[in-house]
Amino acid sequence: MSLQILVLAALDGIAYGALVFLVAVGMTLVFGVMRILNVAHGSFYALGAYAAASLGIAMAGMGLSPWLAFPMFIVAAAVVGITVGGLMERFLLQRIYGYEETLQLLVTFAVFMMLENVQRLVWGVQPYFYSDPLRQLGNVNVAGITYTAYQTLFLPLVALAVLFGLRFFLRYTLAGSVIVAVTEDREAATAIGINARRVFFLTFVIGVTLASLGGALASPTTSVLPGMGAEMIVLSFAVAATAGLGQIEGAAIAALLIGLGRSMAVFFAPEFEVVMPYLIMVLVLLIRPEGLFGKTTARKI
Amino acid sequence: MLMRVIFPAIVLLAALNPLVFPQWDAFLTIVFAKALPVIGIILLLQAGQVSFGHAMFFAIGAYTAGFVGRWMGGGGELFLLLLAALAASVVAGLFVGIFVVRYRYIFFAMLNLAFSMVLFSLLEKFIHITGGSDGLRISRPTLLGQEMSRANYEFGIYYVSLALLALAIFGAWRLMDSPVGHAMKAIKSNETRVEYLGISPRRTLLVVYVASAALAGVGGALVGVFQGIATPDYAYWTRSGEFVFVAILGGAGQVLGALAGSFSFEFIRVTAAAYLGDTWQLTLGLMLLGIILFAPAGIVGSLVNVGNRWRGRRTREKPSPLGEAKEAVR
Amino acid sequence: MKGKLVLSSLAAAFALAVAQPAMAQDAPENIKIGITTFTSGAASVFGVPAQAAAQMIAEDINAAGGIQGAQVQLFFVDEGAGAEALTTEVRRLVQDEDVDVMMASISSGNCINLTPLMEDLEVLNILWDCGTQRIFEEEESTYNFRTQANATPEMMAALLYLLKTKPDFETIAVVNQDYAWGRDSWELFSAALKKLKPEVEIVAELFPRLGAPDFSAEISRLLATQPDVILSTSWGGDLDTFVQQANQRGLFNNSTFVLPLAESSIQRLGGVLPDGVIVGARGDHYFLHPETKDDEDMKAFVDKFREKTGAYPIYSVFHMAQAFAALQAAYDKAAEANGGDFPDRAQVIAAMEGLEFKGYGRPLTIREDNQALEAQLMGVSRTVEGYDFPIIDDMMIFDAEGIMAPPGENSLEWIGTLDASFIETEASEYKHEE
Incomplete structure (x- = not known):
C-alpha cells in the first residue's frame, strides 16, 4: 500500500513539477542572461493560458479538430512572447538596463500590476475552461489508478524536450553561443562585435514565450482565472531560487523536488501542502544561499 | 530645510487637520500608519538592499495586537498592544534578520520573500488560531484606560499614528546621519572597504533590519487596531511590493518620502477605485513606471531638485537613492 | 516649501472631490x-x-x-x-x-x-x-x-438530502477550499453527520488552498481510497477545475459527489458535470424553481x-x-x-x-x-433536452425553521442536540418538468 502511494505521489509530483519547470525555466534564463528578476513573469503565464483557452474555445466553435490545439499552444505562446514580451523589452527594459537591480525589479512589478488589470479588462473575471486536448490524449492506468496521459506523460515529455532543447540551443547553435558569451562576459562579447541588445531581446522573448507556453499547456488542466499569475510568480521564484538563479538544469531538479514535496504532502500531511514550496526554498537558501546548483561567483546559464 | 522647516510644518498641518477636514481622519490615519513600514524600507535602501518580504512584520504587528487584545480581554489597551507589536516584530526581525543579513541584492530580496510567504501560508493554514483567510477580529482597545466611542477612538488613533510617524521620521533622519547611517551608505558603495574599516556590515545591516521590522510591526498594529481586523493578506508578497513601490514613489533619498509616497499611493488608490472603475492597478502601475523612468528621485527628491534649481543651488539630488546607473552585468 | 504647497493643494482637491453636502432628510x-x-x-x-x-x-x-x-x-x-x-x-x-x-x-x-x-x-x-x-x-x-x-441550514439541507437519497454510504471524504467557509462548512456538516450517522468513516480531509490550480494529487488520493461520498463546498474556478479533473479521471464512477454550491458553476461546467451529482444553491435559488418558475x-x-x-x-x-x-x-x-x-x-x-x-x-x-429564514433547495444534476448544461432534478425544498439553529443559539451546540429523527425533516419534492 505505501509503495503504491509513493508511486502515485511521484506521478503527481512529476506532472506538477513539469509544469512549474516550464514556467520557472524562462524566469531563470532571463535572470541568467540579463540579471533581471522578472516579477511580471507570472503574468505572461496567465496571458499564455488566456490566449490558449480563448483560441481553443474559438477553434472548438469552428469545429476544428482538437488535435490542432497542440500546435496552437505553441503559436499562442510565441505570439504572446513576441508581441507582449518583445514590446516590453523594446520599449521598457531597454531603457533600464543601466539601472540598479531594485529599480529593474520594480519596473517589472509595475508591469505585473498593469497586466493583472489588463487581463481583467480583456477577459473579464469568469473562469475559462478548455480541456479538449486533455481529453483527446485519454487516460493511462497506473497501479489501478486512472491518470490523464496529458498530465502524466505529455507534460513531463514537453518539459524534458524544453530542457534538452535549451541545452542544445545554448551549446551547439550560434545564437545560443552568443547568448552564453554575453552572459559570461558582456564586455568581451561586445568587443568582438556581438550585439548585446539583440541578445537581450532574443533572451527575453524566449523567456516570455516559455512562460506563456507553460500557461498554454496548463490551460487544459485548470480554470483560467484572474490572479493565477500572482501565485505562479512566487512558485517560479521558489524554483529558480532553490536551484540557484540562472541554473537551467538545476531548475528542472528543483521543480521536481517542489512538485514531489507537494504531492507527498497531500498524501501524508495535507496541511503542509501549501507551505511546502516555500519551506523547501527557505531551507535550501539558508544552507546554500546561492541555491542548490548556483555558483557564488561568475554565474552561468 | 526639508527636515527643519517643511517636516515640522507638515506635522503641524496634520495636527490641525481634524479641526478643518475631520472627514479626512480615517484616510490620513491609514496613510500615516502605512508610511511606517516604508520608512523601514527606505532605511534598508540606504544600504542598497530591498526587502520583498516586509509585509511579514506588518502582519506580525497586526496579529500580535489582535492576540494580545484578545488575551487581555475586551480589546486590551492600545499602548500595550503597540508595545507588544513592537516587541514581537523586534524579536521576529532579529530572528529573520540574523539569516537574511548574510545575503545581498536579489538574494536578500528573495529570502525575505520566502519568509513572508511561509508566514502567509501559516496564517491561512492555522485557521483555528488565526481565523484563516477571514482574518482575526481585533476589538476596539481602550485608550489610556478609557473606553471610547468609535469617533473618539479614531480621533485618538489619528494623533497616536501622527505622533509615531513624526517620531519615526525624525528618528530615521537622525539614524541616516549617524555612524550607522554612513556605514549603510558605505555598504552600498563598497562593502569590502567597510570591512577593512573594522565595521561589521552584517551587524550594521542587522541593526537597521531590526529597526525596519519594528517600524513595519508598529505600522501593522496601527492599521490592525484601526481597521479592527488582521488578515493573511497583510503578509502577502504584493503588499511587500507595495511598500517598496511607495518608497520609490515618495523618494527613497529622504525619509519624508515615506509620507509623501504613502499619501500619494493611498490617494490614487482611493480615487481611482472610486472614479476610474476597475483600473486602479493599471493607474498605479503606470504611475510607478513614470516615476522610475522620468523622476527616479521620487516625489520628494524631485521637489527638492526643483527647489534647489529655483534657488540657484548647484547641488543636485542624485537621480536615485540607489546610486547612479550601474552596469547591467556585474 | 513646494512640498507643503503641493500637499495642501492636493488636500483641497481631494476634499472637494469627496465632500458633498448631506441631503435633507424629509424630501x-x-x-x-x-x-x-x-x-x-x-x-x-x-x-x-x-x-x-x-x-x-x-x-x-x-x-x-x-x-x-x-x-x-x-x-x-x-x-x-x-x-x-x-x-x-x-x-x-x-x-x-x-x-x-x-x-x-x-x-x-x-x-x-x-x-x-x-x-x-x-x-x-x-x-x-x-x-x-x-x-x-x-x-x-x-x-x-x-x-x-447562513451556512448552517445550507449544510443541513445538503446532509439531509444525502441521507434521504443515499442512506447506505459508509465512507466519506471532503475536499474543501482552505479558508473559513471551507473549514466552517465542513465543521457543521461533519458535526451533524456524526450525530445522525456515527458509523460513517471519514477517510480523507483535504483542504487545498483557495485558488489552487491543480487537484491531481488530491484526486489520486481519492481514487486510491475510493470513498462512497465526496463532499466539496468549493466554488468558482476551484470547483470547475476539481470537477473537470475528477471527471476526466473517473472519480465520479465510484463515488457520490455532494457539491452544495454547484448551482453557480453548472452553466460553465456544462456537460463536464455528470448526472447524479447532488447540487445545491445556498438557498432556494434556481431559475427553474419549481414553485415560482411560472x-x-x-x-x-x-x-x-x-x-x-x-x-x-x-x-x-x-x-x-x-x-x-x-x-x-x-x-x-x-x-x-x-x-x-x-x-x-x-x-x-x-x-x-x-x-x-x-x-x-x-x-x-x-x-x-x-437573520432571515430562507428555504433550501437541493437536487441532482440531470442532462435534458433544451439546455447545454445539466439542470437540477429530483428537487427537495426544505423550510428554514427545521434546519437552522434557533435565535441566540450557537449552531454547533444546536447540532449537538440533534438525533436520528432529524433525518425525517420534511421536504417538498419536485421533479424537473419539461
Whole structure:
C-alpha cells in the first residue's frame, strides 16, 4: 500500500513539477542572461493560458479538430512572447538596463500590476475552461489508478524536450553561443562585435514565450482565472531560487523536488501542502544561499 | 530645510487637520500608519538592499495586537498592544534578520520573500488560531484606560499614528546621519572597504533590519487596531511590493518620502477605485513606471531638485537613492 | 516649501472631490445604496453577475417610480481590492456620500470586518450574500440584517438530502477550499453527520488552498481510497477545475459527489458535470424553481438577466434581488407605519425587524436576531433536452425553521442536540418538468 502511494505521489509530483519547470525555466534564463528578476513573469503565464483557452474555445466553435490545439499552444505562446514580451523589452527594459537591480525589479512589478488589470479588462473575471486536448490524449492506468496521459506523460515529455532543447540551443547553435558569451562576459562579447541588445531581446522573448507556453499547456488542466499569475510568480521564484538563479538544469531538479514535496504532502500531511514550496526554498537558501546548483561567483546559464 | 522647516510644518498641518477636514481622519490615519513600514524600507535602501518580504512584520504587528487584545480581554489597551507589536516584530526581525543579513541584492530580496510567504501560508493554514483567510477580529482597545466611542477612538488613533510617524521620521533622519547611517551608505558603495574599516556590515545591516521590522510591526498594529481586523493578506508578497513601490514613489533619498509616497499611493488608490472603475492597478502601475523612468528621485527628491534649481543651488539630488546607473552585468 | 504647497493643494482637491453636502432628510430625491461586491479576484464569478443584477433591478425600480417615490442610486465598491481599501471606501460612502443603506458583502471575512463598523456608523447594512453563521450568533446587531440563510441550514439541507437519497454510504471524504467557509462548512456538516450517522468513516480531509490550480494529487488520493461520498463546498474556478479533473479521471464512477454550491458553476461546467451529482444553491435559488418558475415576474427577471448578461441567473443574483426586495419592503412597511409619509432612516431600520418579503423563491422572514429564514433547495444534476448544461432534478425544498439553529443559539451546540429523527425533516419534492 505505501509503495503504491509513493508511486502515485511521484506521478503527481512529476506532472506538477513539469509544469512549474516550464514556467520557472524562462524566469531563470532571463535572470541568467540579463540579471533581471522578472516579477511580471507570472503574468505572461496567465496571458499564455488566456490566449490558449480563448483560441481553443474559438477553434472548438469552428469545429476544428482538437488535435490542432497542440500546435496552437505553441503559436499562442510565441505570439504572446513576441508581441507582449518583445514590446516590453523594446520599449521598457531597454531603457533600464543601466539601472540598479531594485529599480529593474520594480519596473517589472509595475508591469505585473498593469497586466493583472489588463487581463481583467480583456477577459473579464469568469473562469475559462478548455480541456479538449486533455481529453483527446485519454487516460493511462497506473497501479489501478486512472491518470490523464496529458498530465502524466505529455507534460513531463514537453518539459524534458524544453530542457534538452535549451541545452542544445545554448551549446551547439550560434545564437545560443552568443547568448552564453554575453552572459559570461558582456564586455568581451561586445568587443568582438556581438550585439548585446539583440541578445537581450532574443533572451527575453524566449523567456516570455516559455512562460506563456507553460500557461498554454496548463490551460487544459485548470480554470483560467484572474490572479493565477500572482501565485505562479512566487512558485517560479521558489524554483529558480532553490536551484540557484540562472541554473537551467538545476531548475528542472528543483521543480521536481517542489512538485514531489507537494504531492507527498497531500498524501501524508495535507496541511503542509501549501507551505511546502516555500519551506523547501527557505531551507535550501539558508544552507546554500546561492541555491542548490548556483555558483557564488561568475554565474552561468 | 526639508527636515527643519517643511517636516515640522507638515506635522503641524496634520495636527490641525481634524479641526478643518475631520472627514479626512480615517484616510490620513491609514496613510500615516502605512508610511511606517516604508520608512523601514527606505532605511534598508540606504544600504542598497530591498526587502520583498516586509509585509511579514506588518502582519506580525497586526496579529500580535489582535492576540494580545484578545488575551487581555475586551480589546486590551492600545499602548500595550503597540508595545507588544513592537516587541514581537523586534524579536521576529532579529530572528529573520540574523539569516537574511548574510545575503545581498536579489538574494536578500528573495529570502525575505520566502519568509513572508511561509508566514502567509501559516496564517491561512492555522485557521483555528488565526481565523484563516477571514482574518482575526481585533476589538476596539481602550485608550489610556478609557473606553471610547468609535469617533473618539479614531480621533485618538489619528494623533497616536501622527505622533509615531513624526517620531519615526525624525528618528530615521537622525539614524541616516549617524555612524550607522554612513556605514549603510558605505555598504552600498563598497562593502569590502567597510570591512577593512573594522565595521561589521552584517551587524550594521542587522541593526537597521531590526529597526525596519519594528517600524513595519508598529505600522501593522496601527492599521490592525484601526481597521479592527488582521488578515493573511497583510503578509502577502504584493503588499511587500507595495511598500517598496511607495518608497520609490515618495523618494527613497529622504525619509519624508515615506509620507509623501504613502499619501500619494493611498490617494490614487482611493480615487481611482472610486472614479476610474476597475483600473486602479493599471493607474498605479503606470504611475510607478513614470516615476522610475522620468523622476527616479521620487516625489520628494524631485521637489527638492526643483527647489534647489529655483534657488540657484548647484547641488543636485542624485537621480536615485540607489546610486547612479550601474552596469547591467556585474 | 513646494512640498507643503503641493500637499495642501492636493488636500483641497481631494476634499472637494469627496465632500458633498448631506441631503435633507424629509424630501429625498434619491435613496443612496452602497454595495460591496467582487469585481476583481476569484469571487467575482459571484460579484460580477450580482452587480449586473443590481443595476438591472435599480433600473426597474426607478422606471417604476422608485422606492416610495425616491429614485435609487447605486455606489459599488470592489471587495477584491483588499480589506483596507474596502473599509476606506465604505467609510467614504457612509460619511461623505451619506448613503442611506449599505449592502455588504460577499465575503464572510468582509462581513465580519464591516458589521461592527456599520454598528458604529449607525447605518443600515444588508448582509446580502455572505454565509458565515457566526455573525449573529456571536454578537447582537442593531443595524445589520441578513436577507438570506447562513451556512448552517445550507449544510443541513445538503446532509439531509444525502441521507434521504443515499442512506447506505459508509465512507466519506471532503475536499474543501482552505479558508473559513471551507473549514466552517465542513465543521457543521461533519458535526451533524456524526450525530445522525456515527458509523460513517471519514477517510480523507483535504483542504487545498483557495485558488489552487491543480487537484491531481488530491484526486489520486481519492481514487486510491475510493470513498462512497465526496463532499466539496468549493466554488468558482476551484470547483470547475476539481470537477473537470475528477471527471476526466473517473472519480465520479465510484463515488457520490455532494457539491452544495454547484448551482453557480453548472452553466460553465456544462456537460463536464455528470448526472447524479447532488447540487445545491445556498438557498432556494434556481431559475427553474419549481414553485415560482411560472410566475410572471420570475420569467421576466430571468429573461431580462439573460438578455443583459447572456447567462441564466445564479444564486448570487437571486441574493442580490432578495436584498433589494427586502429594502423595498422595509421602506413600504415603514412608510405605512409613518402614515404614508416617506420614512426616516430609523423608521426603516425599525421596519427591518420581523420584515416579510419575497424574492424569486419562497417568502422570507427576518428573525428577531436579524437573520432571515430562507428555504433550501437541493437536487441532482440531470442532462435534458433544451439546455447545454445539466439542470437540477429530483428537487427537495426544505423550510428554514427545521434546519437552522434557533435565535441566540450557537449552531454547533444546536447540532449537538440533534438525533436520528432529524433525518425525517420534511421536504417538498419536485421533479424537473419539461
